[in-house]
Amino acid sequence: MEKMYRPLFIEVDLGALKRNARKVKNYLGADTGMIAVIKQAAYGHGLVPVAQALSDEGVDFFGVGSIEEAVELRNNGIKNSIFVLTTVLPEFADLFIEHNIVPTITDISFAKKLSKAAVKRNVKVSAHIKIDTGMGRLGAYSKDAYKFIDGVKRLDNLCLDGLYTHFPVADSDPEFTRKQIDIFNKVITQLKNDNIRFNYYHCANSAAIANYKDSHFNMARPGIILYGINPSVNKDLDVEPVLSLKSKVVFVKKIDKGMSVSYGRTFTADKSTYIATVAVGYADGYPLALSNNAKVIIKGEAFKLVGRVCMDHIMVDIGDRNDISIGDEVTLIGKEADSSVSAVDLADWAKTIPYEILSRLSLKIPRMYMIK
């Protein structure tokens, strides 16, 4: 690793990642494959190291968020199947063939370009079609699915390997999610009646994997659960957090009663106390919304963040702990002795979701990979 002058870093426990992947795989069982979702730099954990570790663990299929990510994996020697989980502008269809990437088809003009490029190179290209059963984002609505799929089917040199859909509320609304599973099944049956079959049918994200066994079909798409965040209460999937965010104390001072801390003067000491300044801020992805509303761990003990989060500093009230000094480690996300702060805690405090906390951790923060 490059020399690190600013003491802010991320630890990624690839051992925990692999154990989580094994747990999810065992839970899915032998008949269900998995597309490990590693979009947005593997939810902030680092694209290539995560892909490499999962590949070593036997995961053979990856889901990414862009052609850029797929090409980055190829350029780093990843040979596994790579699936782009979103739709791409038609003019870039050719790149899927050039880099051996599996596209999502949601749009006929893209499908036509893809077919044309495949014919020109005299190859067959594998693709998955996405339909909309209630997400309201990408793909034909289920009632139009048959016509759309039939249209794509007629194009040359496309190998339609998969049919999939996505859930908006698999963590919170059983009625809506059950209805979606039902719709997906009906579309599959209707297609089968007309002899249109796919090798893979998939819809389950992490929450659906945990909450709905009948959503597994023969492929599932776990994302956040691989990183140790279980969006359900399913105890069979007691995954471990993979990422820790750490910094160090860069300054300590005693302030008197009545003195204020940070921009906006939103914190005023009601008694004399020690304040530690820590090198992390909103530019690193540590949300401004945590101002006066987060805990950090120093020497195994939790302390309160006070005042506004700055661009690259936070301040922590360490009370009368005059044994804390410059250079002491600060855990912002992670576990230390009996104290822990999870990405879910930060999300709750900042009124957001753990996905946003993890994926917005700046890519400039050095990542250290280890196996614990």
Ligand SMILES: *Cc1c(COP(=O)(O)O)cnc(C)c1O
């Ligand atoms: C991100 C994503 C997933 C993974 O979702 P998690 O909730 O992280 O498991 C699955 N499928 C699609 C289409 C996605 O975009």
